[in-house]
Amino acid sequence: MNQASAINPENAEKLAALRRTKFIATGALCLCVAVFIAAKLLQPRFPWLGFVAAFAEAATIGGLADWYAVVALFKRPLGLPIPHTAIIPSNQERIADNLGRFIEVNFLAPGPVREKLGEVDFSALVADWLSDRQRAEGLSRFVARLVPQTLAAIDQSGLRGFVSERMLEQVEKVPLAPLAAELLSAFTDDRRHQKLFDQFTKVVGKFLSDEEALAVMREKIREELPSLFNLFRADAYLLKKIVASAGSLLEEVRADQDHPMRQEFDRFVEKFIADLRNSKTYAKRAEKLKRDFLARPELKALAGDMWESLRNLIEQDARAENSMIRSHLAGMFVEVGRQLAGDEKIRADMNQGFVVALASFVESQKSGVSSFIAEQVKRWDLGQLTRLIEMNIGRDLQYIRFNGMLIGGIAGLALYVIELVFLVN
Structure with a gap:
C-alpha cells in the first residue's frame, strides 16, 4: 500500500x-x-x-x-x-490468510459464482458490440492483419501438406464408377443427353460437306472397286449416293425426337450407366484411372500453384485500401450481431456456455486468488x-x-x- x-x-x-x-x-x-x-x-x-x-x-x-x-x-x-x-x-499474517480463505469459500464458491454470472446477458453484450458498424470494421481490420501471419503459419507448420494428403486419401476412398454413374444419370434426366447426340449429327453433317473429307472417301471407294467400274466413274456415283443417304438420314434424325436411332442412343446410354454402376470390370478400370490421375506429379504441382495464387490474392487484398475481405468481414460481423440479437435460443445457449466457461475458470483459479489476496495483505x-x-x-x-x-x-x-x-x- x-x-x-x-x-x-x-x-x-x-x-x-x-x-x-x-x-x-x-x-x-x-x-x-x-x-x-x-x-x-x-x-x-x-x-x-x-x-x-x-x-x-x-x-x-x-x-x-x-x-x-x-x-x-x-x-x-x-x-x-x-x-x-x-x-x-x-495478527497481520493470520488475518491475511483468513481473509483470503474467507473470500475463496464465501465469494468464489461455485454456486454463488454461477448465480452471479447467470445474471449477466453476455450474448446481448456481444450482439450489441458486433452490431456497431465501427466496431465491426475495427475487428475486421484486426482479423485482416492476422491473415499473412496465419497463412505463413500454415505453410511453416506443414498443415497445408497434411490437409492435401488427407483430402487425397478421402478422394481415393470414393468409388469413382458409381459416382460417375450418378452424374450421368442426373445428366440424362429429361433426355438432356440427346442434345449431345444432336451435336454429333451436326459434326457428321459438316464432315460430309467437307471437300477434303469427300476426296479421301472417294479415294477409298476407288481402291475397293474393280478397275472396270472406275472407268465409268462409279466411285463418284457411289460417293454421291452415300453422302445423300447419310445427309437425308441425319436430317430425319434431327427432325424426329422419337427416331429409332435416338432410341438406340438412349438404350446405349442407359446400358453404359448400368455397367458403370454394377460392373466390376468398369469399377476396376475407373479405380485404376483415378489412382493414375492422383499419382501424377502435375496434380500436386497444380495444387501448389493454386495455393500460392490464392495466398497471394488474399495477402494483396488484405493490404489493399479498399479490401474486399475487410468489407465482407465487417458486414458478416454486423449481420452476426443482428442475428444473435434476435435469436433467443442461441443467446441462451451462449450465455450458458459463458457461465460454464467462466465458472470453471474461477474454480480453477480461486485458490490462486486467495493466495494473491493473502500475499498482498501481508505486504x-x-x-x-x-x-x-x-x-x-x-x-x-x-x-x-x-x-x-x-x-x-x-x-x-x-x-x-x-x-x-x-x-x-
Missing part, C-alpha cells in the same frame, strides 16, 4: 469524521468523570445526587472499558505491553494497514464507547437503587 491511497480525498474525509467522533467520545468520558466527582462532593448536602453519582461512576467505568477494548484492536493502550492488545497488528505496511482499517470501521467502533457509557450508567444506577431498597436498613 502506498501513502497516496491513504490520503486521497475520500480517506481524508473518513479520517476527519473519525477524529471528531473520538473527540466527542473522549469528551463524554471526561464529562462522566467530572459529574461523578461533583456529585460525590455535593452528595452530603443533596442526597439525591447519589443517583447521579452512581450513574456517572458506572458510565465512567463502562466508557473506560470500551475505550480499552477499542484501542486494543489497533495498538497497545497507553503504550503498555499488555497481553492480547494491538490485536490487528500482531501492506503495518501502520498503514492499521490506519486503513481504523479509518473504515473506527468511527463505528467509537459508538461502542458511547453505548458502554450509557449501558454502564444504567446498570450502575440500577445497582444503586437495588442497594438502597434491599440492602440498606
